[in-house]
Amino acid sequence: MNILIMVALAFILDLLLGDPHSWPHPVKIIGRLIAWLTKKFNRSSYSARKKKWLGALTWLITVGGSGLVTYIVMRLVAVNYYLYMVIGTYISYTCISARQLAIEAEKIMKSLQQNNLKKARHQVGMIVGRDTDKLSAEEVTKATIETVAENTSDGVIAPLLFLVVGGPVLGIMYKAINTLDSMIGYRNERYKAFGEVSAKIDDIANYLPARITWLLLIISSWLLHDDTREAIAVGERDCEKHLSPNSAFSEAVVAGALHLQLGGPHYYFGELVKKPYIGNDHFVIAANWHLKRTITMLYLSSFLGLISFELIRFLIIWE
Template sequence: MIFHIIAFAAGFILDLIFGDPVYPFHPVRLIGKLISLAEKIFYHKGDSPAKKRFFGILTVFFVCAVTEAIVLSVLISFFYINKIAFCMVEALFTWQILAAKSLKDESMKVYRALEEGTLDDARHAVSMIVGRDTENLTDEGVTKAAVETVAESTNDGVIAPMIFCALGGPVLGFFYKCINTMDSMIGYKNDRYIDFGRAAARTDDFVNFLPSRLAALLMMVACFFGGKDFSFKNAIHIFRRDRLNHQSPNSAQTESVVAGALGLQLAGPLYYEGKLEEKPYIGDFVRAPEHKDIKRSVFLMYTAAILCQIICIGILFFC
């Protein structure tokens, strides 16, 4: 257990210092290629909706099974070679599962573009982290998009994978990344994926159900460490009212906390591939968004991550 705790903490520290490493054989990038391969094997345009759903289930099992087999093989091999080497490999894997610093870096690129560059620069920067159309976003629209991304990704990129790594090391950590990556690639409600991607989307909803709510709770607590810029009381109010204002049962959990804590109105109607999608608002319009709200959302994300790390290590140490 002590080796797991050391590796778990070391992976988090490596992420805080260096961010998610970028190289061709990054495990999550390889998982993405595996998902693309599975889609080529299992997706057939002419299949009936029932067949597409069946092959979508097979895709989830195939991607998870292959990934878990490889991760287990690597970890078991190093465990029998040397426990210190095993600990190092677990730390390196954990590092590549978490994405706190990368989330901060990408959102701060948007902040700097808003502060120092042109609106087009800011639109381009935010287009790297959101799926919505960005070419016509206003200054406030760009700011809101960055804040929403940090809020939602606090769970997907930080808290949920951290919890899974704490519970089962990289084995469960990469299981989570498989599900989350599949959802981001094939979990859409469009003509191609409405049936084929249903299993991936539903599984992602399931594995994120508890972590997203814990992430929201941690972000509420984080308000206490931020001073007058954050409203703990309003974060609770908006969370209780708007936490389900999203197609996903999980996405608005953290977003509602951030909206309430900062006094912003987030979400609402958005354009995707030129089509307007009517979405409910999250939060009340207490004030207009300002560039520093991006920094404030990052503060909530980082504080929640540190709190989650402390809690996980405490539980692992005393259990």
Template sequence: MIPLYIQILLALSLDFFIGDPRWLPHPVKGIGRLALFLEGPLRRLLPLRIAGVIAVLLTTTISAGSVWLCCWLMTAVHPLLGDLVSILFLTTCFAMQDLRQHALAVYNALCAGDLTQAKSKVAMLVGRDTNDLDAAEISRATVESVAENTVDGVTAPLLFAFIGGAPGAILYKAINTLDSTYGYKNERYLHFGWAAARLDDLANFLPARISALLVPLAAKITLQGNTNAWDIFIRDRNNHPSPNGGQIEAAFAGALGVRLGGEISYGGKRSFRPYMGDLRNEMTPEKIKTTLHLMVATSLILLAGGILVQLIAM
């Protein structure tokens, strides 16, 4: 049998170098369809908050249980086949290559001076309005998205994978997908999506903070110099609407020497987020590439730590 840490290493490597082939069915899409399928009947049968709780329980149980059953059945046929299926499922839980491709598409458009294309590309990464953004704001939006998605797309599923293998990683992706599907503070989902949003906050609590704590080390390795990642993390980590998103964004802001947060617009409604970081450096397109280097370095440090813990426990 292939040890779990080798499976995770292979899965993360496959994601980094190949990504998700578009022609393969993706578990996350299936989880999203399941969540939407359950929503209608549960809304009709139960009070909204209870219906949301049941939807979350059913979606997470079916998702993780199906992967566990599939791996178990394949292992019964042959242990190596079970390991290969596990690696395949694990690969789908990581989004490092996808994040890199989307962020680099924005970077390339900005370097070419094509603001229209850059706005179009950054709109695929963020939910905010992008039509009125200038080059600096497009870069900021990209940096913020990559920083926050370092947790959602790489380090959190990595931690869940070390704890629970492929079913554990899929469980996290199910929780994350439920939040993306139900976790909106609007009239439709304020009550129905309450459980999904709270569970996502809980699932990301430790991964966000562990990841942020690794950023100063990743910055020293990647940037080869002293940064303010630790100081800014301590000072500004709670300057964000999300209890978890600000942890990693503040650490990235300090490492990059930039200021994140500020004015933002959703659906034509402008608001202001408290700043994270100081204006030591200008927000240029090059900060996007540096952010990607930080994402990779932070993820690899966590991977190395997880492998070490597993080796010691063996």
């Protein structure tokens, strides 16, 4: 029951506060650790085989260390129930990023409304991995929609699932897995060998959450009176049209529900990566409406996910 309370309070805190940059955040520490290990282990003079083994060691240190530290902290504060709940709630809160994801998307939307494309490119570059310095306004909008859709799974539904199942310890371990993938899980020359283990395990960890998010977004499209039939059709047809086995699941539903075409080729670190298109080629994107709608779908599916996960765990506990 304590975990259910923690996660519910954490979700509320996220909606109220977002992620203030000045606040202490475990993911920032995890990111610094990954950057340090990458600098030490991912050297150009090493063979691909050695990089792969060192990449696996980086994963073990990061994920195992994050889980162990969180477990020790939770054990230490367990001597006082209220302290245990406060610390557990705060750690859980740092695993969820619905509000901050929406905030970043809203910043980009505002810049586009003000015709400040340069600023919008910089802002979207803070939340996507692709090169953004030459994107058009429509491409900036698409990149933002894709990120909000994909991170509905990675940034909200998946953390909620792992938190409800295993509390703050499993939640932080998931965030470590996801952060590793976002930092070193690329298929370019620099990271292909070193980040291979991190990328594969992230795919495994997100396999179920991505498919749950697919369903939740379809339900959300129906509740919002969007094109649910198209959401299902495109969601089924294009859900695997991505280099990642999971990322296209949420993008495909959003593309169908909102009559968008997402995906396509993008530049990463100066290299063109050819990706298939997701969705049908409809009209030009209306930045303001489509972005707002995607954010609404993010919030609604997140709420549905929280209620579903908590209810299932509650029923299991009280069987």
